[in-house]
Amino acid sequence: MKTRLSLDTVSTEYWHGLADGRVQCDLCPRFCKLHVGQRGLCFVRQNQNDQLVLTSYARSSGFAVDPIEKKPLNHFYPGSAVFSFGTAGCNLACKFCQNWDISKSTAMDTLMRRAEPDAIAKKALELGCQSVAYTYNDPVIFHEYAIDTAIACREFGIKNVAVSAGYVCPEPRAEFYQHMDAANIDLKAFTERFYHQLTGSHLQAILETLQYLYHETSVWLEITTLIIPGENDSQTELEQLTQWVVEKLGADVPLHFSAFHPDWKMRDKPATTLASLLLAREIALKNGVRYAYIGNAHHKAADSTYCHGCGALLIGRDWYQLSEWGLNAAGACLRCGTVCAGNFAEKAGTWGAKRLAVRM
DSSP: HHHHSSSSSSEEESSOOOSSSOOESSSSTOOOOTTTBBBBBSEEEEEETTTEEETTTTSSSSEEEEGGGGTTTTSSSSEEEEEEEOOSSSSSTTOOOOHHHHTTTTTGGGOOOOOOOOHHHHHHHHHTEEEEEEEETTTTTTTTHHHHHHHHHHHHEEEEEEOOOOOHHHHHHHHHHTTEEEEEEEESSSEEEEEEEIIOOOHHHHOOOOOHHHHOOEEEEEEEEEEEEETOOOOOHHHHHHHHHHHHHTTOOEEEEEEOOTTTTTSOOOOOOOHHHHHHHHHHHHTTTTTTEEEEEEEEHHHHHEOTTTTTEEEEEEEEEEEEEOOOOOOOOOOOOOOOOOOOSSOOOOOTTOEEEEEE
């Protein structure tokens, strides 16, 4: 049970004391060991008076309404509006981070906007959002804030979406995802070398999270891989990654292959080409993935959803704008009746591609 210690700080559950006087955080597999006053790599969890606390409760790096496809989630109420927010910090150390100004910031600690969980739920309802997304940085590190917000949202019938790298320990993972309705998990690569050298984490923990979500929860799951030239874009690695997804998770889990642009500590790498993204998608489809997409690049055919039964166009997408809609009220193909995997409303959402900045 958490306790509110101050306006910004709450006690946390996942930690224990060590014989040398430090405390160990047990939220993620990094297991930061902290003296009094020290913060974990995530920056927002700190040893205060020999207990581990969250220092960013009810403080966000910003709020916006986005199209759900931007998370990206293509099979979770397409065309709907999602209220998005995050905090500062991250429990990974990705050298290619494309939100580094948020995830690696320490100055953000004094610059954040304040919003209690109930206020977020009410604002999302007021703005007509079907869901709230915990995104921009990884919600693993603001576990308590995200869960309280998710509980408040469900009271209004608003669904909850996690956008995460999946680097979390089993017990807090189970608690967190019982409050989520959908998740997009980054499968950043398919080698331990990549995870260890470029993210400071380990591949196996992410694979375990993916299998947990698919086999042990009702959370709708989609996966994103950022394709980085020379690091995770070899045909061999893409073959292995997509074969693993089909074998361990099944053919219905959508994969998104997203374009890298030089940023943070990897400015020497070239941007991902459209051809590279299309090749990754082709490999996925060849290996049995039914729904494969590209991101951060424009290609209507590769952004759209097709029936795996007859090949008909089910959902046309032009960037984040829906164009065609070929599903009936049950989420099945109008031409052949094959059910499309996902969560769908009777009609396509109409939010479109716009982004609305929100002040709380």
